[in-house]
Amino acid sequence: MVFSSLRCIDCGHMYGIDRSRYRCDRCGGLLEVTHEFGDQLYDFRKRGVWKYRYLIHPALPESLTVSRNEGATTMYRSDRVSQYAGISLHLKHDGENPTGSFKDRGMTVAVSEALRLGMKRTVCASTGNTAASAASYSAVAGMECTVYVPAGKVSQSKMAQTLAYGARVVEVDGTFDNALEESLDLVEDGSYTLNSINPWRVEGQKTVLYEILECMSDVDIISVPAGNLGNTSAIGKAIMELDTLGLLKKVPRLVAVQAEGAAPFYRMWVEHSESISRVEPVTVASAIRIGNPVSWKKARRAIEYTSGTVVSVSDEEILEAKRCIDRAGIGCEPASAASVAGIRKMVQEGEISRDERVVAILTGNLLKDPMSPVGNKV
Numbered sequence: 300m301v302f303s304s305l306r307c308i309d310c311g312h313m314y315g316i317d318r319s320r321y322r323c324d325r326c327g328g329l330l331e332v333t334h335e336f337g338d339q340l341y342d343f344r345k346r347g348v349w350k351y352r353y354l355i356h357p358a359l360p361e362s363l364t365v366s367r368n369e370g371a372t373t374m375y376r377s378d379r380v381s382q383y384a385g386i387s388l389h390l391k392h393d394g395e396n397p398t399g400s401f402k403d404r405g406m407t408v409a410v411s412e413a414l415r416l417g418m419k420r421t422v423c424a425s426t427g428n429t430a431a432s433a434a435s436y437s438a439v440a441g442m443e444c445t446v447y448v449p450a451g452k453v454s455q456s457k458m459a460q461t462l463a464y465g466a467r468v469v470e471v472d473g474t475f476d477n478a479l480e481e482s483l484d485l486v487e488d489g490s491y492t493l494n495s496i497n498p499w500r501v502e503g504q505k506t507v508l509y510e511i512l513e514c515m516s517d518v519d520i521i522s523v524p525a526g527n528l529g530n531t532s533a534i535g536k537a538i539m540e541l542d543t544l545g546l547l548k549k550v551p552r553l554v555a556v557q558a559e560g561a562a563p564f565y566r567m568w569v570e571h572s573e574s575i576s577r578v579e580p581v582t583v584a585s586a587i588r589i590g591n592p593v594s595w596k597k598a599r600r601a602i603e604y605t606s607g608t609v610v611s612v613s614d615e616e617i618l619e620a621k622r623c624i625d626r627a628g629i630g631c632e633p634a635s636a637a638s639v640a641g642i643r644k645m646v647q648e649g650e651i652s653r654d655e656r657v658v659a660i661l662t663g664n665l666l667k668d669p670m671s672p673v674g675n676k677v
């Protein structure tokens with residue numbers, strides 16, 4: 300028998316997984332899932348996220364799995380992008396997930412958990428990708444989904460996807476951060492939140508690390524675009540758990556890359572601050588236009604554990620990297636290109652040596668946000 304629990308990352312108080320919980324009743328800290336792992340870690344009958352069932356949700360009955368065969372995405376290596384970055388660079392394309400972003404890795408687990416708990420309605424706030432993913436998986440599970448979005452700030456493609464899957468959309472004046480605050484009212488009323496404040500979302504997003512390691516067990520550096528910081532937290536948690544199990548050849552350095560105009564985590568990191576200060580986010584990369592990232596404590600722990608770092612890049616650097624990735628025939632949405640822009644910057648600043656094995660994660664598909672002015676129309 301394998302057990303899972305929820306633990307407060309601040310005070311360590313433990314909770315069962317008998318009902319939905321996101322924060323500690325005692326101190327308000329974020330919760331994370333803990334597992335007592337058994338001998339079996341992989342389900343080799345499966346491909347993608349659920350191959351790692353025993354590492355992410357061992358207690359989930361298979362019959363309750365809400366899946367669209369997410370995960371098992373491609374790892375590319377492009378000469379063109381490598382030349383641009385100044386180092387041999389591998390690109391893990393999580394924009395190849397069913398709804399076009401990495402969110403599906405977490406959503407399959409969170410919506411399955413919603414079903415296990417008997418929840419009837421889901422809710423999230425979103426800059427677009429979480430919305431599309433939540434809408435899709437909720438529809439598959441037969442649950443009503445409501446999404447809160449910052450009015451006028453979500454790409455048309457993401458909005459079209461979300462509406463097509465049948466979600467109810469509430470537009471909020473303000474930023475993603477305001478939308479997230481408003482969405483919590485529905486959580487009070489019994490809806491299940493599908494944002495990364497939900498610890499089960501984080502569990503699913505750990506799987507990108509397992510897949511990277513299966514391609515490259517001695518990876519030195521993994522870079523990831525950073526907004527609400529759920530993905531940085533998830534990859535860091537996966538690294539910490541595998542390291543504790545003695546299954547890592549080496550601990551890869553995790554690099555979180557923020558857009559200059561939406562970089563509260565970067566600022567906290569370089570200023571060695573004890574806490575994060577909210578900013579009014581401004582960047583062309585709409586997916587990471589986030590000024591008050593929920594998971595900053597989990598993400599900071601991940602960066603510290605891996606001896607990683609936080610980098611910020613300008614909109615120009617993001618768009619230049621996106622253009623290169625697009626022209627390489629691979630393509631991604633603007634926010635995704637931040638991971639490559641961040642590596643290029645680190646190489647230029649001598650923070651990465653040429654023989655290091657580097658993977659940049661591309662988080663969203665090219666068609667997610669096609670309006671950015673980086674094309675060559677004639």
Ligand SMILES: Cc1ncc(COP(=O)(O)O)c(C=O)c1O
Nearest residue numbers: 428526527528529530586662663
């Ligand atoms: C395409 C894309 N990249 C990166 C991010 C940032 O991920 P996180 O919020 O987990 O830091 C998001 C959403 O937040 C996104 O939609």
Ligand SMILES: N[C@@H](CCOP(=O)(O)O)C(=O)O
Nearest residue numbers: 425426427428429494495527
């Ligand atoms: N970019 C995200 C922002 C929400 O992040 P989440 O990981 O907390 O759901 C989005 O696509 O909405």
